[in-house]
Amino acid sequence: MSRRRIAVLDTTLRDGEQAPGIVMGPDAKAEMARRLELAGVDVVEAGFAASSSSDFEAIRRISGCVRGCVVCSLARAVGHDVRKAAKALEFARHPRIHVFIGSSRLHMEEKLRMHPLDVVDRAAAMVRLARAYCDDVEFSPEDSSRADPSFLCSLARAAVEAGATIVNVTDTVGHGIPEQLSDVAGMLCRSVPISDRVTLSVHCHNDVGLALANTMAAIACGAGQAECTVTGIGERAGNAALEEVVVAAGLERSGAGMDVRVDPRHMRSIAQLASAIARRRLPATKPVVGCHAFAHASGIHQDGVIKNRRTYEALRAEDVGGRGGSIVLGKLSGAHALRDRLEGGGVTIGAMGIHRLATMMKGLASNLPVVYGHTLAALHALASRPC
Structure with a gap:
């Protein structure tokens, strides 16, 4: 059975930077973008061009140095934002403008102060404007998981008719559960002309810890693009994590049928780079x-x-760029692990000796949670003494 191709959009450089206290300058963003391209990410959302001069410059720089994947800029459904995004992307080999507008009643009434019909008209107009600048336009009905289903379908259809090539299901506040994201994704696949020309995407936040589950649920019901960030950084509790989506989609399980281009062996090094840039310990x-x-x-x-x-182990550490699993000796360890550690260091010990050493280690580990090599050597010397 052929595996269904799932594109990966990484928004570490846009949504990831929305995590409080994280600032990424153009140099850092360009470095991260190159690493993401090397790993095989399909789309790098490089920033929000209209939000700051720093983001505008970062997008321009990334557009010039990243040539193998799509470079994307976010834009509100406002003419100024769309034109700014287009200007920032003018040197990109594969540019994408990502237009968004609120779709839930709460967003339309309290944030936008717009009538639903005006929201539809605005969305369509801004998608048409974006298409005048590039052929690849993503449309996000923000807060999709809380939107009225029939209105959401009408809004998405209008965007596609205006030229959107991607429609993005957004769980903006981490409000949804997997069954709900499945329903929304399935509904849009049935109601909107999702095809080789139009892709359904999914973007989930992790406010109650369901971002990965919601993302996978939407993919299972037709989404062909997953949006995520390295280590899940982002607004509030963050987003679906790139490394988790890549590994979850690639795990061997009956009926999974998912194929991502991203090489999981880059995941650990990219996570370490993101942690260093964000100045946050992993x-x-x-x-x-x-x-x-x-x-x-x-x-x-x-x-x-x-x-x-x-x-x-569901997967090996080597599969994601690590050095292999580790055995941590402590009060819960048994004689088998202890013997394996010693023999790995060239030490042979008999049954009586290993029993004495395990008893001594467990006693010590009640106050010293992890027994390291030098401590184990000292215990071994004591256990080897004649009684």
Whole structure:
């Protein structure tokens, strides 16, 4: 069975920078964009051209140095924004203008102060304007997960008729659940001419921890593009994480049928670069790229992975650019892990010795959570003494 192609749009340089306290200058953005291109990301959303001179300059610079993937700029459904985005992208080999406008009743009444029919007219007009500058135009009905379904379909159809090539389902405030994103994606696929000419995309926020699940649900129901950020950084609790989407889409499971071009072996190094640029430490337990993502502390798990890593690892650390799983010795470790560590260092120890050493290690580890090599060597010397 052929695997369905899923494009990946990385918005670390736009939505990721919206995380409080993160500032990325043009140099940092260009470096990250080149790394994303090298990894095989299909689209780099380089910024929001009308938001600042720094973003405008970053988009222009990225347009000149990134040639193998699409370079995108966000724009409100306002003429000034669309023209600014087009100017910033004028040197891009594959430019995309990404137009958005609120689609939920709350956004239209309280933020835009616009009648729904005027929202439809504005969206169509700005998509047409964007198409006058480039052939690739994405349209996002912001707050899709809280929009009236029939209105959402009408708005999306109007955008496609005006020339949009991508329609983006947005869970802007992390309000949705997987069943809801599935329903919205399926509804748009049935109601809007989604085809080889028009792609359905999905953009989810992680306010209640469902960004990845919601993204995968929308993909399963027809979305052909996933939008994400490196390590999930972004507004409030962030976005669906690039590394999680790439790995989840590529895991071998019955009926998955998903193919992404991004090479997962770049995920760890890109995450480390993003962490350095954002001046934020990468959480140890961060899925896929955290330093504990492939670490095993339970004796039962340690015994299993020593025999066969697949018993407790869904993927290998090497698959995402790591150096292999690690056995962490502590009070939960058993004799099997202890013997494996010693023999790996060229030390042979008998059954009585390993029992004494395990007892001593567990006692020490009650106050010292992790037993490192030098401590283990000292314990081994004590355990080897005659009783």
